[in-house]
Amino acid sequence: MQATSGTSASNAADTHDRLFMTLAEELKSPLMRIARQSELLALGNECAADLRSVRMNADMTLRLLDSYLLSLRLAREPDTLFAVQPVSVGAVLHEAQGRLTDVAREYDVELGLDIGGRYEPVMANDQALTTALVTLGYSLIEALPAMGTQQLRLQLAAHRTKYGIVAGMYCDADMLTPATLRRAHNLRGHARQPFVDVLPGSGAGVFVADAILKAMSSRLRVGRYQRLPGFAVTLSPSQQLQLV
Numbered sequence: 001m002q003a004t005s006g007t008s009a010s011n012a013a014d015t016h017d018r019l020f021m022t023l024a025e026e027l028k029s030p031l032m033r034i035a036r037q038s039e040l041l042a043l044g045n046e047c048a049a050d051l052r053s054v055r056m057n058a059d060m061t062l063r064l065l066d067s068y069l070l071s072l073r074l075a076r077e078p079d080t081l082f083a084v085q086p087v088s089v090g091a092v093l094h095e096a097q098g099r100l101t102d103v104a105r106e107y108d109v110e111l112g113l114d115i116g117g118r119y120e121p122v123m124a125n126d127q128a129l130t131t132a133l134v135t136l137g138y139s140l141i142e143a144l145p146a147m148g149t150q151q152l153r154l155q156l157a158a159h160r161t162k163y164g165i166v167a168g169m170y171c172d173a174d175m176l177t178p179a180t181l182r183r184a185h186n187l188r189g190h191a192r193q194p195f196v197d198v199l200p201g202s203g204a205g206v207f208v209a210d211a212i213l214k215a216m217s218s219r220l221r222v223g224r225y226q227r228l229p230g231f232a233v234t235l236s237p238s239q240q241l242q243l244v
Contacts (some may be wrong), residue, residue, distance in 0.1 A: 019068070019071075019188070019189070019204075019207055019211060022188050022189055022194070022202045022203070022204045022207055023064070023065075023068050023202070023204045023207075023208065026064065026201055026202040026204030027061055027064070027065075027204075029201060030057040030058075030060060030061045031057075033053070033057050034054055034057050034058055034061075037053055037054045037057070041054070052106070053106070056102070056106050060103065060138055063135070063138065064135065064204065064205060064208065066131075067131050067132075067205075067208045067212065068204075068208050070127075070128065070131055070212060071208055071211035071212045071215065074128060074211075074212060074215030074216075075211065075214075075215055083125065084123050084124060084125050084216060085123070085124075085125070085126075086122070086123065086238035087121055087122055087123070087124045087126050087129060088119075088121055089115075089119055089121075089122055089158045089165050089167050089235065090115045090118075090119065090158060092124075092126065092129050092130050092133065092167065093113060093115065093133070093156050093157075093167060094113070095130050096130055096133040096134050096137060096156060097113050097156055099130075099134045099137075100134060100137040100138070100141065103137075103138060103141050103142075104141050104154065107141050107142060107144065107145055107152070108145070109141045109144050109152045109153065110151075110152060110153040110154070111153075111154055111156065112153060112154070112155040112156065112157075113155075113156045113157070114155065114156070114157040114158075114225075115157075115158050116157065116159050117160065119158065119160065119165050119237075120165075120237045120238060121237070122164070122165050122235035122236060122237055123235065123236050123237075123238050124216055124218070124235055128212050128213075128215065129167075129212075129213075129216070129233075129235075131212060132208075132209040132210075132212040132213050132220075133156075133167065133169065133209070135205045135209045135212070136169055136206060136209040136220070136231055137154065137156075137169055138205050139199070139201075139203065139204070139206055140154055140169055140171060140199075140205075140231075141154060142201075143199045143200055143201065144171060146200045147171075147172075147198070147199075147200075150172055151172050153171065153172065154169055154170075154171050155169065155171065155225065155226075155228055155230070156168075156169055157169075157170060157225045157226075159225060161234065163234050164235050164236050164237060165235050165236075165237060166225075166232050166235070167232065167233055167235065168223055168225060168230050168231055168232030168233065169230050169231055169232075170224070170225045170226075170228035170229060170232075171228060171229075171230055172228065173198060173229055173230075175197055175198045176195075176198050176222055176229040177222055177229070178221065178222045180195060180196075180198055180222065181220075181221070181222045183196070184203060184206070185207075188203075188207055206220065206231065213233050218233050218234070218235060219233065220232075220233055221233070221234075
């Protein structure tokens with residue numbers, strides 16, 4: 001039993017070490033942009049667009065760090081810190097869309113929202129699920145202009161399957177497949193761009209979102225919605241008082 005416990009602790013430590021290395025790679029780019037933009041402002045070339053870009057990069061970096069810290073707290077004390085309870089998927093997606101609006105506008109990405117029906121509550125933690133989706137959204141919005149896609153659009157959507165209620169984010173990225181995600185997990189912490197030919201950068205936002213979801217006994221997967229590939233999570237409907 002002790003050996004098994006030690007092995008589990010070692011695996012968990014290795015996972016978080018690799019996630020931290022991925023996160024560090026992700027933070028280099030926005031911090032470099034902040035530094036260069038600050039230099040321009042110091043030279044007297046300040047303008048509203050530059051100031052807005054500096055603020056946006058700083059805000060995205062801080063939010064990514066906050067999300068990573070949340071994933072650590074959830075991994076250590078999931079039951080005592082963040083209780084799972086009935087949550088509205090529609091409300092969470094609406095909240096995520098609101099938080100992503102400014103960033104999407106900065107990158108000229110159109111946000112879509114399709115709830116597609118009325119669903120019973122699912123078992124999740126409101127704060128954790130919203131944070132995971134927003135963190136994932138930041139990563140996809142920032143990546144879309146560099147993907148060479150025909151349409152800069154991120155679709156937030158919910159739909160029902162026989163396995164539960166699915167919440168996800170989808171975009172015009174045909175190279176995103178389940179195999180891509182598996183390979184990225186294997187390359188995480190070992191390669192600067194684990195999502196080879198799909199997402200630029202380290203994809204830290206994807207891995208952080210996945211870590212948060214795993215703390216709720218869920219997982220991030222690659223799925224499709226109306227022929228668009230994307231990232232999704234399947235959530236179990238609540239067996240408590242369901243909406244009629």
